[in-house]
Amino acid sequence: MTIRDEHIFEATKDLYSWALRRVPDDTKAALARARESETNETARKTLNMMLASANAAETADRYVCSDSGVPVYFVKIGTKADWNANIKSAIQAGFAHLVETIDPPLLKHVTNPLTLERGYQGKDMPIITYDLIEDADYIEIICSPKALGSGRWAAMELFTFPTLETIETYILDVAIKAGSQHCPPVVMGVGIGGTFDYCAKMAKEATLREIGTPHPEKLVADMEARLYEAVNALGYGPMGTGGDTTVLGVHVNYAAGHGFTPVAVAFNCWINRRSRARIHSDGRIERLE
Amino acid sequence: MRTITLPASREDVASLELGEMVTLTGPIVVTAGIPTHHRIIEHIRSSTPTPIALNDTAFFHLGSYSRETENGFEILYMNPTTSTRFNALMPEIIRHFNLRCVGGKGGLDDECARALRDVGGVYLSFLGGGAPILSAAIRKIRHVAWDDFISHYRLVELEVEALGPLTVAIDARGNSLYRNLDDGAAQKRAAILEQLAQRRTTGQ
Numbered sequence: 027m028t029i030r031d032e033h034i035f036e037a038t039k040d041l042y043s044w045a046l047r048r049v050p051d052d053t054k055a056a057l058a059r060a061r062e063s064e065t066n067e068t069a070r071k072t073l074n075m076m077l078a079s080a081n082a083a084e085t086a087d088r089y090v091c092s093d094s095g096v097p098v099y100f101v102k103i104g105t106k107a108d109w110n111a112n113i114k115s116a117i118q119a120g121f122a123h124l125v126e127t128i129d130p131p132l133l134k135h136v137t138n139p140l141t142l143e144r145g146y147q148g149k150d151m152p153i154i155t156y157d158l159i160e161d162a163d164y165i166e167i168i169c170s171p172k173a174l175g176s177g178r179w180a181a182m183e184l185f186t187f188p189t190l191e192t193i194e195t196y197i198l199d200v201a202i203k204a205g206s207q208h209c210p211p212v213v214m215g216v217g218i219g220g221t222f223d224y225c226a227k228m229a230k231e232a233t234l235r236e237i238g239t240p241h242p243e244k245l246v247a248d249m250e251a252r253l254y255e256a257v258n259a260l261g262y263g264p265m266g267t268g269g270d271t272t273v274l275g276v277h278v279n280y281a282a283g284h285g286f287t288p289v290a291v292a293f294n295c296w297i298n299r300r301s302r303a304r305i306h307s308d309g310r311i312e313r314l315e
Numbered sequence: 316m317r318t319i320t321l322p323a324s325r326e327d328v329a330s331l332e333l334g335e336m337v338t339l340t341g342p343i344v345v346t347a348g349i350p351t352h353h354r355i356i357e358h359i360r361s362s363t364p365t366p367i368a369l370n371d372t373a374f375f376h377l378g379s380y381s382r383e384t385e386n387g388f389e390i391l392y393m394n395p396t397t398s399t400r401f402n403a404l405m406p407e408i409i410r411h412f413n414l415r416c417v418g419g420k421g422g423l424d425d426e427c428a429r430a431l432r433d434v435g436g437v438y439l440s441f442l443g444g445g446a447p448i449l450s451a452a453i454r455k456i457r458h459v460a461w462d463d464f465i466s467h468y469r470l471v472e473l474e475v476e477a478l479g480p481l482t483v484a485i486d487a488r489g490n491s492l493y494r495n496l497d498d499g500a501a502q503k504r505a506a507i508l509e510q511l512a513q514r515r516t517t518g519q
Contacts, residue, residue, distance in 0.1 A: 068334045068482055075442050075480065082447035091444045092378050092394035092467070130391040133380055134465045144465055175397055175420075175443060194511050202500050206493050207399055207421035209443035252514045256507045260500040266421060267440050267482045267492050268334065297444040 027308045029109035029165055031116040037303045037311050038120025038152075041169035042097055043128060045301040046089045049080035050315055052237040053213075053274065053298040060211060060264075060271040069269025076264065076296055090297045094132045095173035097121050097152035100231070104162025108307040113165075114154060121152050135173065155227065165305045166314075168234060176212060176295040179204035182226060185287045193218060193289050194253060200291040201257045201273075206266020209295035211274045213237065214257065217290040220281035225288035232277035233294045241278055250276045264296070274298070316480060321373050323415045331437050331483045333492050338479035339416070339439075342457060344369060347378030347396040348468025351461065352404040355470075359411045366460035367472045369412040376401065376419025377441065377449070378467030381459050388459040390473065392450040395420040395441035406430040422484055422493035432489030439481040440492075452478035 049057075054077065061073040083090040099117055103109070125132060125146040136148040159166065181200045185192055197216055204212075215235075217228030240247035253276040263269020274296070294300070302314040319327050321341025331337065344367055346352075358365045379393035398405075398419035405423055408414065409430040417423070417431070418439035431438060441449065455474035462469055484492040 068336065071336060071480065072442065072482070075445065075448065079442060079445045079448050082451075086447060088447050088450075089392060090446060092380065092392050092446050093396070130380060131382075133378065133467050178397070190515055191508075191512060194515075195508060198504070198507065198511075202497075202504065205497055205500070207397055209420065248514075248518065252511055256511050259503060259507050259510075261503065262496055262500065265440055265442060265482070266496065267484050268496055295443060 029107060029111055029305050029307060029309060031111045033305050033309050033311060034111050034113055034116035034165075035120040035123070037167050037305055038099065038117045039124035040311075040313075041099070041167060041301045041303055042121065042124055042171060044313070045169050045171050045299040046091075046094055047087055048084050048301075049090060049297050050300055053296070054080055056237045056274040057211070057296065060274065064270050066263060066269035068267055069263045069271060072264035072267065072269070073271065080297070089130070091173070092133060093173040093175060094135060095171035095177075095299070096136055098170045098172050099152055099154045100157070100168040100170070100234070101154060102157045102159045102166040104159045104164045106161055106163040107165050108163070109165060117152055117154055122147065163307050166302065167305070168300065168302045170234060171299050176208040176293040179208045180229070180290070180292040182288060182290040184222070185289060187285050188287050188289070190249070194249070194256070196289050197253055197291055198256055201260060204293060206262050208293045210262055210266055211264055211271045211296050213294040213298055214273050214276045215292045215294070216276065216278040217288070218278065218280040219283040219287050221283060222288050224281060225290045228279035228281060229290035229292040232279045233292050234300055235277045237275040246278050246280060250278050253278075318477065321416075322371055323373065325415075325435055328415050328437055329435055329487045331486055333483055333486050333490055335483045336480040337439070337483065338477040339373065339481065340476050340478070341373075342472060342474050343373045343375055343478070344470065344472050345375045345377035345379060345393065346468060346470050347376055348464055349400060349404070351464060351468050351470055352401055352408065354461065355408055356404060359407065365470070367458050367470055369414070371413050371415050373416035374408070374412070374414050375417065375441070379471055380466050381456070381469060381471060382466070388456050390450070390453055390456055390471070392446045393453070394446040394449060395443055397421040398423050398438070402427060409434060409436060418481060422491070425491070425494060428485050428489045428491045428494065431485055431487065435487045437483055437487050438485035440484040441481055449478065452476055
């Protein structure tokens with residue numbers, strides 16, 4: 027059997043629906059740990075409400091947040107996968123079908139940036155990026171619905187031959203600018219280096235990394251650990267009403283570049299919407315999260 | 316935890332402390348739309364009544380999915396949106412309607428806090444991502460106005476029971492958790508950067 031349009035279609039619509047209804051396990055575990063360690067009583071209660079809301083959504087099969095965001099998919103194609111599918115149009119069809127059938131219905135969040143008109147469809151929607159996985163015999167799709175609440179606070183700056191001090195100061199200042207407003211505790215994804223476009227992509231992908239999984243290189247893992255403590259020391263806390271827990275994780279990705287060094291920062295709010303499925307070459311769809 | 320019965324008395328609102336959590340029971344008005352706020356302001360400036368009376372009400376930045384059925388409108392879910400988007404529009408609305416309670420998520424700025432102080436109102440922080448909990452508090456849909464707007468931009472009056480818990484984030488004296496936290500972060504910034512520098516040199 028071969029991976030065909032219908033498999034991509036099925037995975038696309040299911041992934042979006044899952045992401046809206048279920049807070050990932052790593053995120054729930056991180057919220058529960060924060061609830062234990064918080065010294066601020068209001069913050070502990072807020073974390074408790076977050077966990078209650080996540081559980082209520084899962085049990086009742088409802089959305090955690092009313093803002094379903096816009097559909098964002100990352101497609102990773104195994105170079106040894108057996109596939110014959112129009113992946114892009116299958117994803118578009120999958121999302122269109124989801125909009126028509128999902129219960130309860132979605133609010134209209136897809137926005138034309140020039141007219142501010144809102145609907146379910148729009149130019150270049152869903153937003154899809156494609157990558158290859160060497161030697162893999164499957165296609166993996168990650169869905170990360172994205173909304174204004176935390177999406178609005180992403181930022182990027184271009185430096186020339188910056189020191190680590192310059193880079194870390196910038197990242198801290200982006201966290202200060204977001205302040206109370208991005209539905210903390212957040213996952214903070216950072217991209218350093220590469221080019222303008224690649225850096226933003228690295229930051230976004232860093233938000234998708236499992237919480238508690240440090241970067242494999244010590245230099246980067248150390249940076250993640252000290253930035254995690256630095257941002258939490260700011261004191262914004264859960265929902266930005268004060269506390270020790272403003273981030274659940276700081277994830278840094280980097281790439282070599284020229285002397286100009288982009289630094290990008292992206293946030294995922296506490297519900298950390300992320301779902302992932304693997305489509306095997308026999309057409310079987312395996313839900314990974 | 317206190318339950319505030321709406322419409323809230325001036326005394327009840329004045330007694331709320333920063334960081335305190337409360338639940339609300341009674342009528343509220345909600346919207347998540349910038350165009351809605353613009354239209355409210357048009358009504359203020361042309362001295363035309365809004366379709367839902369806003370004087371002394373609890374007015375929240377909550378988006379809701381409303382749809383019309385044979386028995387009138389139903390609300391399928393609701394959840395807060397970022398209030399700071401309405402910073403420029405809220406002071407006039409707060410002052411004109413003497414809003415007793417406003418709220419949403421992410422807070423409002425200093426000018427809005429001054430407006431709340433002037434009318435003796437508070438800002439209540441809702442749980443973002445709290446749709447299942449918040450939607451369960453809806454008891455009745457009183458009025459869905461301006462249904463020419465998309466669902467979450469409509470002006471909706473609901474009756475709720477034990478809505479929350481909500482955190483008092485700006486009190487009736489104009490004190491703001493958001494201002495305090497921003498000032499605190501600005502004060503701590505130098506020490507945090509120093510700590511980062513030390514950890515870089517010790518290889519941590």
